[in-house]
Structures are given as C-alpha cells and as structure tokens.
Amino acid sequence: MIVTILVFLVILSILVLIHEAGHFFVARFFNIKVEEFGFGIPPRAFGKKIGETLYSINWLPIGGFVKLYGEDEAGAGKVSLSSSKPKPAPKDESRAFYSRPVWQRFAVVFAGVFMNFVLAVAIVSVLFSIVGVSVPAKHVLVREVLNDSPAEKAGIIAGDIIENINGDEIESPQEVISLTKKHLGEEITLRIQNQGKERIIKITPRKVYPKNQGPLGVGIEPNFETKKYPIWEAPFVGTREVLNQTGLILQGLSNTLVQIFTQGKIPSDVAGPVGIAQITGKIVSIGPSAVLSFMALLSLNLAIINVLPIPALDGGRLLFIVIEGVTRKKVSPRAESMAHTIGMAFLLGLIALITIHDIFRALSGQPILPQLK
Structure with missing residues (x-):
C-alpha cells in the first residue's frame, strides 16, 4: 500500500511539474516575470529565491503552480490568467502577463498542455524503442x-x-x-x-x-x-500511437458526459483519484514498463482534459484569450472571474461524485475497472 501511494504521488507530481514547467519556460522565453515556481500545495515548507523567482516546496506533495507577475493569484496545479489588472510598478509594467500580446499569453497557457502531450509521446517512444510493442x-x-x-x-x-x-x-x-x-x-x-x-x-x-x-x-x-523500433523511427510511431489514443480518449470522454447528463450515472470504466490510486497498485505489480505506459496515458489524459474549453481549466482560459483576439476587446474581468468560479465548482463537484463512486465500488468489492479483475 505504501509503495502504491508513493508511486502514485511520484507520477502525479512529475505530470504536474512537467505541465507547470511548460508555463514557466515559455513565460521566461517571452521575458514575463515569474514570481514563484512551487512544488506541492501551500503552505510553504521551504523556499529559495534564485534571481527574481522564488522556488518553493510546499507541504502537500501533490500538484504545483507557477505564479506569473501581473495575473490573478495562481492556484495549485494551474496558471490563473484573468484579465483583471493588478497595479505593478511602472518599471515592471512591460513584464506583466496581462500586458503581453494575445498570442504570447495563448502560448504561455497552451505550453502546459503541450508539455503533457510531449511527455506522453516521449515515454511511448522510449518504450517502443527499448521494450518494443506487440x-x-x-x-x-x-x-x-x-x-x-x-x-x-x-x-x-x-x-x-x-x-x-x-x-x-x-x-x-x-x-x-x-x-x-x-x-x-x-x-x-x-x-x-x-x-x-x-x-x-x-x-x-x-x-x-x-x-x-x-x-x-x-x-x-x-x-x-x-x-522494437529504431530510436530515429520510434518518435514518429510514438506520436502516431498517442494521436490514436487521443481520439479514443475523446470518444470515451464524450460518451461519459452523455451518460452522466442523460442517464444520471457514471460509466463503469471511469475512475477518479481514488480509483486511479488503486489502479496504480495493480500496474506496479506488473512491472516498470507498465508503470511507464500508465504514466504516458495519464499525461495524455491530463493534456486532453486541461485543454477542454471549461472555465477554470487551461482550455477555458484559452477560450477567453481567443475571444479577446477575435473581438479585439478584453472580456470583463468580473465576468471571467465568475465563469472560472462556476467552472471550478462544476469540476470539484464532478470529481467528488466520481470519488464517491470509486469508494462505493471499493467497499463493495467491485473492481475499479472491469478489465482489471
């Protein structure tokens, strides 16, 4: 059990840190000031300022965040990109996130999703080259x-x-x-x-x-x-495989939402945090290559879910940036903030519902996923 929990936390931390690293490096590339890059969820356990950025380790070892100058306060595991304008000092005005062109802000937000996709491709490519595929x-x-x-x-x-x-x-x-x-x-x-x-x-x-x-x-x-594919061919085959999996995940996600909203039930092949942790235990017992495959699948799922145009997710923030780019007018900060609040409430409610479903399945002795019997 302890090994399962540790592996689960390590996988989750890597996926989130890779995601946040995407935001971080693209922001740095555009010379947007990064105030903090944090691992875990506050309160802060340790922090060290290197240059102008505070690198912190927080007490809850799940997730992470990047706090950019000139944005709303960042939450755990996400970058908050509201249109509201804090009052930065005049000398740093040009380095504030909100003052950057639409395309640069879009790139910063999209970078997290892109990095999770790249991680999935990288893992699959390595497995195809070293372990091989049936x-x-x-x-x-x-x-x-x-x-x-x-x-x-x-x-x-x-x-x-x-x-x-x-x-x-x-x-x-x-x-x-x-x-x-x-x-x-x-x-x-x-x-x-x-x-x-x-x-x-x-x-x-x-x-x-x-x-x-x-x-x-x-x-x-x-x-x-x-x-086994040669190392120069594996990335192309890996990308094709990840794209195929993307289509299957989108199809499954669509079917899941339809069942939830039309039939009022959660499909048997859907798992939340509790279910994923239990699945991790079974995957660990299979071996390292299975763990890496599982990690790639989770990274791809994180990318796909995060890019959905739902407020509070990266995709929702991208939607507001696109609207601004098309209309040449910023969305009302109050309206955007309210949309993100509603989106977060919806997501938390959905996660809670799936988690309760996972717990009931575990207590009744049912497998989290039928194929893992």
Whole structure:
C-alpha cells in the first residue's frame, strides 16, 4: 500500500511539474516575470529565491503552480490568467502577463498542455524503442491443447505456431477452422514452429467432438510478435500511437458526459483519484514498463482534459484569450472571474461524485475497472 501511494504521488507530481514547467519556460522565453515556481500545495515548507523567482516546496506533495507577475493569484496545479489588472510598478509594467500580446499569453497557457502531450509521446517512444510493442504477426498461435484431443495425441502443445495446413499458408484462426472442417476424418499435414524450430505433424480432424470444442481440440488466437523500433523511427510511431489514443480518449470522454447528463450515472470504466490510486497498485505489480505506459496515458489524459474549453481549466482560459483576439476587446474581468468560479465548482463537484463512486465500488468489492479483475 505504501509503495502504491508513493508511486502514485511520484507520477502525479512529475505530470504536474512537467505541465507547470511548460508555463514557466515559455513565460521566461517571452521575458514575463515569474514570481514563484512551487512544488506541492501551500503552505510553504521551504523556499529559495534564485534571481527574481522564488522556488518553493510546499507541504502537500501533490500538484504545483507557477505564479506569473501581473495575473490573478495562481492556484495549485494551474496558471490563473484573468484579465483583471493588478497595479505593478511602472518599471515592471512591460513584464506583466496581462500586458503581453494575445498570442504570447495563448502560448504561455497552451505550453502546459503541450508539455503533457510531449511527455506522453516521449515515454511511448522510449518504450517502443527499448521494450518494443506487440504487433500482428503471420500465422496462428496455439493458446491451449485440450485433454484427449487429436491435437494432444499428435503432440501439439501450447505455444506452437501453425504456419500452414496441407501446404496452404495460414494467416488467421478462421482459416484453421475452415480448412480443418473441410477435411473432417481425413489426415492433414500441419507445419508447426516453436521457438525457431519447425516440425511436421500429421493429424486427423475428428468428425464428432464435444460441445465448445473443435475438430482438432485446440484453442487458437492471432499470433503477435514484439517489434522494437529504431530510436530515429520510434518518435514518429510514438506520436502516431498517442494521436490514436487521443481520439479514443475523446470518444470515451464524450460518451461519459452523455451518460452522466442523460442517464444520471457514471460509466463503469471511469475512475477518479481514488480509483486511479488503486489502479496504480495493480500496474506496479506488473512491472516498470507498465508503470511507464500508465504514466504516458495519464499525461495524455491530463493534456486532453486541461485543454477542454471549461472555465477554470487551461482550455477555458484559452477560450477567453481567443475571444479577446477575435473581438479585439478584453472580456470583463468580473465576468471571467465568475465563469472560472462556476467552472471550478462544476469540476470539484464532478470529481467528488466520481470519488464517491470509486469508494462505493471499493467497499463493495467491485473492481475499479472491469478489465482489471
């Protein structure tokens, strides 16, 4: 349990710090004054001023924040970009966030989301290069061999790969089923491969067989192989994979919102902070590569959710900046502040609802996600 909590906190902290680093470095690039870069949620435990920026470590080790000069007070894990104008000293007026052009403010806010996306691509690319990824391969894999079946008697074992039948190359389980049913009661020849060693097996598919079994008495499935991509190719493949996952996440998010608002229920495959922490425990037990994959998925989810045009999120702040850019007129500070307050209340309410749902599932012994049984 302690290991799970520590891993969860480390993953969350890395994701948020990467996000905030995006805001920080782009702000510095545009010479916007950064007053504080904090790790964790205040109250402050330790702080050291380097140059004009205070770098702080706070007591609650979740999240982080960047406080820019000339903005509303920053909250944990976000940059607050209200249009209201504090009164900076005249000498620093040009370095205030609010005084910068629309495109620069847009870049500062969007940088956090972009960094989470880049982190996801980087992790996936490293995994594709070092660990590899399962890709469909030729032929068919024998998953299991049933007792007292023709396959067992012929010497077929789990892990064998069926390459061809009677000289016909096999590409899918359906081809095995089709060919064996064409030759019921007739001897056929299978070319089998296992760990690089090939052998020829003669077998006669039975005409009569038990229910839920086939003529050969084997369980078969598509064959997969582990493919490692060269380091120069992995980023392109990783980006494509992350973009594919982005589409799936958006589709899932859309379905989730529809179910919540039309049916009044939370889908079984949705988890909040409590659920994610429990999932982390199961992921940790699988191994380091699974933890990294999970981290990449969380980083991508954080990027997607944060860019949604909901007030209080980066996407909501981007929306107000875009409105200003299109209309050439700043949104009323009071209206923007109210929108962010309402957006935050909505998000906190949704998180609380999902968290309660997670707790009830845990207390009733149900898995947080059905696929993690």
